[in-house]
Amino acid sequence: MKSLLKMTWMEAKLFLREPVGAFFTLVFPLIMLFIFGFIYGSVPPPPGSDGLGAIDVLIPALSAMVIGITGMMAITITMATYRENGILRRLRTTPVSPLIVMAAQVVVVFVMTALGMLLLVSAGKLFYHVQFDGNALSLLGGFTLGSLSFFGIGFILAGLLPTARTAQIVAMVLLYPMLILSGAAWPRELMPATIQKVSAFIPLTYVVNLLRGLWAGQPWSDHLLDVGVLAGMLVLGVVISAKTFRWE
Amino acid sequence: MDPILQVEGLHKVYGATVAVEQVSFEVREGEIFGMVGPNGAGKTTTIECLEGLRKPDAGRVRVLGVDPHCEGQNLCLRVGMQLQQSNLPDRMRVWEALDLYASFYLKPADWKELLVELGLEQKRNTPFSKLSGGQKQRLFIALALLPNPQLVFLDELTTGLDPQARHAIWELVRAVRAGGKTVILTTHFMEEAERLCDRVAILDHGRIVALDNPANLIHSLEAEQRVSFSLDDGLSPALEKALSSAGRLEVQGERVTVHGKTDRQLPLVSEVVSLLTGQGTPFRDLRTEQPDLEDVFLSLTGRALRE
Structure with missing residues (x-):
């Protein structure tokens, strides 16, 4: 327990000392928000959107983007680099278990992801007076499910790919289309209908749907498919990442 | 134990x-x-x-x-x-x-x-x-x-x-x-x-x-000690005969090397120096080489460690 606390605290410090990771988790989503806010901020809500404007829809979508970035980039790159550089090799000679190493990553990246979302929501409230119709606890629950189900992808990629460099490239190649097609970085409604069909095959879509729904105050029962897919990903993620973990 | x-x-x-x-x-x-x-x-x-x-x-x-x-x-x-x-x-x-x-x-x-x-x-x-x-x-x-x-x-x-x-x-x-x-x-x-x-x-x-x-x-190598030195006047026959008693001689120009076994009572170098001074021969750049683990490796494997 003591080693888990120490390691989590250490990883948190290391995360914040790494400017690129901290930028993409905490600053980049805000920049996206301000760009969209500049374009759509003054557009009145379109008819049939329950009075929700572009920014109101954008906050939960951008939160899903943060989840995609931290799950697939932060975890993948950190774990793959730790293995390639022999950092895990050094840890292997101590009594510390791989579970503690992974748990510390999960806690730190989850807290950073949550911080990223908190910044988005605060900026939305402050500058765009966003409308939040949901329940905060419920939203936190959906956010937690979405985050943990995506962290599994990061651990699996790090476990399967041979080097940190390939892990980084594969993660980027997978992530960027996912951000666009899922509607996390760009309102899905603005895309052609055929492309919207593709989004059903993109895991991040289910995070976007769930968060947007919970943000708008819809009940969980409206999102059983999203919850089912994400829960399935979470279970698979835990099982496979435990199997693919390698010290070196 | x-x-x-x-x-x-x-x-x-x-x-x-x-x-x-x-x-x-x-x-x-x-x-x-x-x-x-x-x-x-x-x-x-x-x-x-x-x-x-x-x-x-x-x-x-x-x-x-x-x-x-x-x-x-x-x-x-x-x-x-x-x-x-x-x-x-x-x-x-x-x-x-x-x-x-x-x-x-x-x-x-x-x-x-x-x-x-x-x-x-x-x-x-x-x-x-x-x-x-x-x-x-x-x-x-x-x-x-x-x-x-x-x-x-x-x-x-x-x-x-x-x-x-x-x-x-x-x-x-x-x-x-x-x-x-x-x-x-x-x-x-x-x-x-x-x-x-x-x-x-x-x-x-x-x-x-x-x-x-x-x-x-x-x-265990029973390796040789080596003493080498330079002579300005070259190696006289008398000196060559005297040094041969200490070990095998190798002459390259003015440079002379004496190879002797390790298991001797006096160190090779003191024997060589006393022979040289006894004959009154001036010499310079005297160097001795002791065998070390590097030589042990060489003799065991036939290769130098660092190639």
Whole structure:
């Protein structure tokens, strides 16, 4: 327990000392928000959107983007680099278990992801007076499910790919289309209908749907498919990442 | 007294390559035991089998009475390891690394004391990536000492260090042993093995080709001592005859080398000098060469260690 606390605290410090990771988790989503806010901020809500404007829809979508970035980039790159550089090799000679190493990553990246979302929501409230119709606890629950189900992808990629460099490239190649097609970085409604069909095959879509729904105050029962897919990903993620973990 | 570590018939194969073949030895408590040999001789594979990081294909390994592969978790509480290829995160500071690694053990050594003993106090807030090679190795020794181990493994500790840093590390290793710990190390510097180790196993192509203390290994060579000097006036027949009694002569221009056996009563050099001065012959640039472990390796394998 003591080693888990120490390691989590250490990883948190290391995360914040790494400017690129901290930028993409905490600053980049805000920049996206301000760009969209500049374009759509003054557009009145379109008819049939329950009075929700572009920014109101954008906050939960951008939160899903943060989840995609931290799950697939932060975890993948950190774990793959730790293995390639022999950092895990050094840890292997101590009594510390791989579970503690992974748990510390999960806690730190989850807290950073949550911080990223908190910044988005605060900026939305402050500058765009966003409308939040949901329940905060419920939203936190959906956010937690979405985050943990995506962290599994990061651990699996790090476990399967041979080097940190390939892990980084594969993660980027997978992530960027996912951000666009899922509607996390760009309102899905603005895309052609055929492309919207593709989004059903993109895991991040289910995070976007769930968060947007919970943000708008819809009940969980409206999102059983999203919850089912994400829960399935979470279970698979835990099982496979435990199997693919390698010290070196 | 039971040996602290026993290896019998250790065998390890990677694909078609035999990395370690029929290696057997014992390490006694309180000694500095060295494995020396060129790159690819099987030193690191052997030490990693002892550390429990690799599974031997055949053979029996007992470290502190247990099988390191099956009981690694138990063993890593009593054994300290410094690995050849391992790292810490670039931005982790020296004190943070010690503090974190100390939290893995129930009764760790006091890391603040280790910081002082290993001369890292000035560097306590320095990030890992900003340390010099010697400082990184000192930090790794400190991490290896955190569990208060009975036995410490040091794999290629001084590779890539400049001579000054290497000598400083040797002092630290001696201090570790003086603290009552047994040390097993690998190196490809024969000088390091000779100066630091109580006993040395020389490895080549995965086999132990010799195992003894450095003095015995060198003595067993019955190698020659060599004394060479330059004569301005050339070698007179009378002098040649006198010097031949001390050993075989080799003449290249004005440079003369006398080869003599090691097992003699007087050192070869004093015999040669007294012959030269007895004849009143002026000489200059006198040099003597003693055989060392490098020569032992050469004679055992027919190859020089560093090629």
